[in-house]
Amino acid sequence: MGAPWLLCVALVLDAALGEPRWLWSRAPHPAVLMGQAVDWVDQTLNHGVARRLKGAVATGGLAVIAVALGLAFSVHWLPEVIIVAILLAQRSLVDHVRAVAKALRFGVAPGRRAVAMIVGRDTGGMDKQAIARAAIESAAENLSDGVVAPVFWYLVGGLPGLILYKMTNTADSMIGYRTPRHGAFGWAAARLDDVLNWIPGRMTAALIALTHGGLGKWDEIGLDARLHRSPNAGWPEAAMARALDIALAGPRSYEGEMRTFPFVHASGHREIGPVQIDNAVRALWRSWAAMLAGVAILALVIG
Template structure:
């Protein structure tokens, strides 16, 4: 019941600006801690130091979660879960790209730059829409399904361990000269923790869209550059009949990635983003129903 109430509270409240403009969001605090670790320990034997850092962070997160669970009642669990889920905020950020793109290409670029890390300067309308839809699919897994899954499996300790790992991966898990060794353990642990949730997310997307033959998703998802992101992305691409991924630029360097569902629609726009937002809510609803079923069996 705690999981269900936490999901509902997040869907209703999202991330109220009046609150997080006054106190730091827990994800911000996690980011600050990881940034300090990066500045302090990213030297010497970087891979060993990075491994010890993520192990220490996970141990601390798990211990904090255990301590919080010792308080009587479930209200703290519900509030923390709602804060660390991101369904409503994800929907708002993705929809903002579609609304901005209807105004102008420039507005669309500025909006999508808030949720993706790739270069946006030379994007056309289709590239902006494609970027927003890819981000929606991947973050449905990372920001909603995976945290809910690990809370269901291991309570607050599982939730906090997942969130600190996922935050670390997003900050130091890149294959850059500075972080390839130091962030190696964080990236590998994040891959492991998302193994089941990413595939569960793909199944939920498949269940609420046009239900393409699962063989198409099973064939393309493992070919993605990420061992996990390819699953919700392939499900979204085939579910909406559109092409995702493809070439893009990072820090001025063009990456010639293949398209997912290359035979799908390539000329994307705001209407496709609207369809994606509908899928986000339907998949969330399917996840909620699944949680109810599991809890009542």
């Protein structure tokens, strides 16, 4: 089975089954194992002098392990398609984002608890609009990180490429922060993640725009994307903001400190709530369907 056909099967499997609780309550998820590997190098090497060098060595070592695992499991199409489906996150993302809309309909407090499951910012002081923005921003960014980027790197590098991406993205999410502990040690992981997400971030924006009649506003999306502190995450967020005609980003709190960030698509609606989160979920599925169609066309073209 060729890689595009295998990917089509994996995309459908992930969308249909998601993350079965019966399985992951009995066995560690590969993402959990990757996280444990990152935590081990962090605890073992992130101290003393030359932390940036140690972090670069650790990132390189994790990358080598990821590629080796990918090669080891690329022996037959059946285990490969299962692994690819496991490492995609469309259904899981949809379920988590939809849960925020459902909780927010019962009140702000349940909405805060639900959105805390998918964002790293402070949620204790959020109002309804802030909860909705956080959920929709997470939907857009994780469509790139959890679906489009894995698809892209699987098509480029097969299972080794996919696992390399997931390992790097996991490392960035754990040690890629500009904090006293990780500013130097996590620098290499953060920069590699930026490189690996450069094309997928823009592909995700294009998928969202394409499925919502927004390709004609690509220049405006690009201007909004550049307001974001991330070189890549701003693209899907800017596209989602324009697709739903809402303002995203803006001020938010991290570790008790309120930080001022500009709004993305500042002229969009700011009085938002569960309805707009539901619209974002529909946008996730429309973008997923367009991507699946593209992969299927590729499979037909190359056989």
